[in-house]
Amino acid sequence: xxxxxxxxxxxxxxxxxxxxxxxxxxxxxxxxxxxxxxxxxxxxxxxxxxxxxxxxxxxxxxxxxxxxxxxxxxxxxxxxxxxxxxxxxxxxxxxxxxxxxxxxxxxxxxxxxxxxxxxxxxxxxxxxxxxxxxxxxxxxxxxxxxxxxxxxxxxxxxxxxxxxxxxxxxxxxxxxxxxxxxxxxxxxxxxxxxxxxxxxxxxxxxxxxxxxxxxxxxxxxxxxxxxxxxxxxxxxxxxxxxxxxxxxxxxxxxxxxxxx
Amino acid sequence: xxxxxxxxxxxxxxxxxxxxxxxxxxxxxxxxxxxxxxxxxxxxxxxxxxxxxxxxxxxxxxxxxxxxxxxxxxxxxxxxxxxxxxxxxxxxxxxxxxxxxxxxxxxxxxxxxxxxxxxxxxxxxxxxxxxxxxxxxxxxxxxxxxxxxxxxxxxxxxxxxxxxxxxxxxxxxxxxxxxxxxxxxxxxxxxxxxxxxxxxxxxxxxxxxxxxxxxxxxxxxxxxxxxxxxxxxxxxxxxxxxxxxxxxxxxxxxxxxxxxxxxxxxxxxxxxxxxxxxxxxxxxxxxxxxxxxxxxxxxxxxxxxxxxxxxxxxxxxxxxxxxxxxxxxxxxxxxxxxxxxxxxxxxxxxxxxx
Amino acid sequence: xxxxxxxxxxxxxxxxxxxxxxxxxxxxxxxxxxxxxxxxxxxxxxxxxxxxxxxxxxxxxxxxxxxxxxxxxxxxxxxxxxxxxxxxxxxxxxxxxxxxxxxxxxxxxxxxxxxxxxxxxxxxxxxxxxxxxxxxxxxxxxxxxxxxxxxxxxxxxxxxxxxxxxxxxxxxxxxxxxxxxxxxxxxxxxxxxxxxxxxxxxxxxxxxxxxxxxxxxxxxxxxxxxxxxxxxxxxxxxxxxxxxxxxxxxxxxxxxxxxxxxxxxxxxxxxxxxxxxxxxxxxxxxxxxxxxxxxxxxxxxxxx
Numbered sequence: 001x002x003x004x005x006x007x008x009x010x011x012x013x014x015x016x017x018x019x020x021x022x023x024x025x026x027x028x029x030x031x032x033x034x035x036x037x038x039x040x041x042x043x044x045x046x047x048x049x050x051x052x053x054x055x056x057x058x059x060x061x062x063x064x065x066x067x068x069x070x071x072x073x074x075x076x077x078x079x080x081x082x083x084x085x086x087x088x089x090x091x092x093x094x095x096x097x098x099x100x101x102x103x104x105x106x107x108x109x110x111x112x113x114x115x116x117x118x119x120x121x122x123x124x125x126x127x128x129x130x131x132x133x134x135x136x137x138x139x140x141x142x143x144x145x146x147x148x149x150x151x152x153x154x155x156x157x158x159x160x161x162x163x164x165x166x167x168x169x170x171x172x173x174x175x176x177x178x179x180x181x182x183x184x185x186x187x188x189x190x191x192x193x194x195x196x197x198x199x200x201x202x203x204x205x206x207x208x209x210x211x212x213x214x215x216x217x218x219x220x221x222x223x224x225x226x227x228x229x230x231x232x233x234x235x236x237x238x239x240x241x242x243x244x245x246x247x248x249x250x251x252x253x254x255x256x257x258x259x260x
Numbered sequence: 261x262x263x264x265x266x267x268x269x270x271x272x273x274x275x276x277x278x279x280x281x282x283x284x285x286x287x288x289x290x291x292x293x294x295x296x297x298x299x300x301x302x303x304x305x306x307x308x309x310x311x312x313x314x315x316x317x318x319x320x321x322x323x324x325x326x327x328x329x330x331x332x333x334x335x336x337x338x339x340x341x342x343x344x345x346x347x348x349x350x351x352x353x354x355x356x357x358x359x360x361x362x363x364x365x366x367x368x369x370x371x372x373x374x375x376x377x378x379x380x381x382x383x384x385x386x387x388x389x390x391x392x393x394x395x396x397x398x399x400x401x402x403x404x405x406x407x408x409x410x411x412x413x414x415x416x417x418x419x420x421x422x423x424x425x426x427x428x429x430x431x432x433x434x435x436x437x438x439x440x441x442x443x444x445x446x447x448x449x450x451x452x453x454x455x456x457x458x459x460x461x462x463x464x465x466x467x468x469x470x471x472x473x474x475x476x477x478x479x480x481x482x483x484x485x486x487x488x489x490x491x492x493x494x495x496x497x498x499x500x501x502x503x504x505x506x507x508x509x510x511x512x513x514x515x516x517x518x519x520x521x522x523x524x525x526x527x528x529x530x531x532x533x534x535x536x537x538x539x540x541x542x543x544x545x546x547x548x549x550x551x552x553x554x555x556x557x558x559x560x561x562x563x564x565x566x567x568x569x570x571x572x573x574x575x576x577x578x579x580x581x582x583x584x585x586x587x588x589x590x591x592x593x594x595x596x597x598x599x600x601x602x603x604x605x606x607x608x609x610x611x612x613x614x
Numbered sequence: 615x616x617x618x619x620x621x622x623x624x625x626x627x628x629x630x631x632x633x634x635x636x637x638x639x640x641x642x643x644x645x646x647x648x649x650x651x652x653x654x655x656x657x658x659x660x661x662x663x664x665x666x667x668x669x670x671x672x673x674x675x676x677x678x679x680x681x682x683x684x685x686x687x688x689x690x691x692x693x694x695x696x697x698x699x700x701x702x703x704x705x706x707x708x709x710x711x712x713x714x715x716x717x718x719x720x721x722x723x724x725x726x727x728x729x730x731x732x733x734x735x736x737x738x739x740x741x742x743x744x745x746x747x748x749x750x751x752x753x754x755x756x757x758x759x760x761x762x763x764x765x766x767x768x769x770x771x772x773x774x775x776x777x778x779x780x781x782x783x784x785x786x787x788x789x790x791x792x793x794x795x796x797x798x799x800x801x802x803x804x805x806x807x808x809x810x811x812x813x814x815x816x817x818x819x820x821x822x823x824x825x826x827x828x829x830x831x832x833x834x835x836x837x838x839x840x841x842x843x844x845x846x847x848x849x850x851x852x853x854x855x856x857x858x859x860x861x862x863x864x865x866x867x868x869x870x871x872x873x874x875x876x877x878x879x880x881x882x883x884x885x886x887x888x889x890x891x892x893x894x895x896x897x898x899x900x901x902x903x904x905x906x907x908x909x910x911x912x913x914x915x916x917x918x
Binding site: 003005006007009010013016017019020021022023024026027028071072074075078079082083086090093095096097098099100101102103104105106107108109110111112131134135137138141193196197200201202203207214217218221222225228229231232235236239240242243246247 | 643644646647649650653654656657658659660661662663664665668711714715717718719724728732734735737738739741742744745746747748749750751752753754755758759760761791792795846849852853855856859860863870873874877878885888892895896899900903907
């Protein structure tokens, strides 16, 4: 009885999840009347705006990841090592982006950093790009911090640091040659997740008026029929690849740990 | 007839026979331990009695009625788990009253029963009743688990390694309390453990299990002094094993190395056959003593100070002997390498399997 | 056993030798988190505070509740109400369906191999939100979508005639479920894993049926987690802007779309009304998340 119910729940659930994926794939192949074709994809891939916006978003994602790692890893490490009492407060701050909708944060940016403010970041395109990276870093903060902090928990940070110090290592060496390699898997997991979030992000990029992939998809969706479905397939493939990479690095780590 | 009768029980997981032809009649009010290393099948036997595993063959009868077809919630059996397994969302009183609530016992009657049970385990209702499990120590949690199991007056009590998760001191105290409560309530109990000291100290009878088979069933005294198989001999307690040859089975003379011993009892083996024999460390004496007719010059090799007892490994007659001697503040133990004398009696020699 | 002695020159650096350093040490130690705090202040807390404070200020300066009061127009009220409705229903359905699927995979009923692909897929689907998700649903049950056309051409069923429209409240709910259900699976599975087998067995030997075990033990234990998940899913849907915009353009009047329009073009005619609108959104998600955090702490306390 329970088993039948469980199967029914699973199959109905799977149907719900698979149908839209089938739908978008089918639609993306139907640009030429009557036959399946890759026309939608060729159109998209040939579109210079696609290349520009996609390249821009990849660049933003990479910048966000680098900035996020540089911000989160030393902080999480230092908090674990020297300021354990502050951890709940830091953790609370890192969870705030889940509470404050992204649209509100970016609204604040626009008002706080406009051309007539003390820090006119939105005055130049470079400044706005920077602002977008910071915005993305806040979006990624909950996931990045959680991943790194969990990674650090499995290490004995104190002993590791003392051991490195006793061998004459400075803080830079400790952070980049001892701590970072040991939380690399956590950092990579956070990085891939960040990539998946940033690559198709719409709200922040659109409101800051940046030529990113998310707003491009939205504009295309308002004007075309088949190309958006092809974009959805591409976006889904990217998300899937990011999650696959997370699984891959986690599994690789398990193997090396087991072998050690 | 036995109150709880386990007859020819079998259990296989796939091709793996975990329990093989296991039979054990238990009298009403008896405290029986299943002792063995992990994977010997003792927990599987217990889980079959509780109803969590279905036997591949065999019967489990309580008062003559087979309970195998019954589901766990129809068996009226109490069980205590290794990891307490108290319901974390219920208070101590609610945990103890859980079985009563299920049975439809309510109001004053249930309240009284819960109070009684909490008194028995020494956690009075007034003080502890409203606490949650996470506010109790491990020992207290396990006591509550015991009270919870006993509250609905089960026919049989099953204890699945209930002391393994506790600190050494709490473990010793709680096992005494468990035995005390069990005696007072007169409840038939099966206790599963891998700790031989635990099993020997509180049981009426001990079943030593090995690879799904009951190697030996007997009182703690019998198990310790007359191990039936080499496995029982090696698993229960410490001993020094020897190979010996039977010289005269009628009077019980054997020879080991160059040493002839008279065991003071007839042997069932033929002259010239090899028999495994062994000595407990406490049967060997440092120096001479009355009644220990075999006296050997020896060399102390290792001296291990264990508190009230000092364990010494000595070599004599080309053999290695373990011996225990009580600590006496006025007589320091020998140094390794020192020449000593050891003595023992042939009557204390254990013949394994006889 | 003898404890291994520490290497002599490894001293505990958290205990500096001189009293002078002792005074400075706590301050110096704080330096390590300064970059993070500055970042959080400038790009997370500051902008939010600016908005929240702006909601209580007049254009010329001075404190007021006018902006909050001015939100009470039929259009804004309706936007919040539709948003809350969509978020709540999609959260509730997401919780129920996600729980059922996770329970099926974790507590038996389904074979063991289902679990790992289910979790992997949930990881992907919960992050497949925003614009592409809207496209996927448009291509499937939109006006010219795969299923819509199939039903119309092959079975003669016109969804539109039955009142179904993807660009509507129910349509949005169906779309949101695509990331709500997987999110639920991801956060409730560890909680279900936390249900120990012994609890069920202990309840069984005490005479309880499966249903009694669920009613008296398992559900009360899971209850804080379930309610917490509901709150998290609610906040998750409430802040979703991209999916809604890509799906409906600006035809649907919900709070995030209204705010989006306000930021782009001051449709309310008063920037401080925009602040008030945003503050209202924060207030609602903050309540939902506070519920989540409090309840999670409670369930963790039990399960310590």
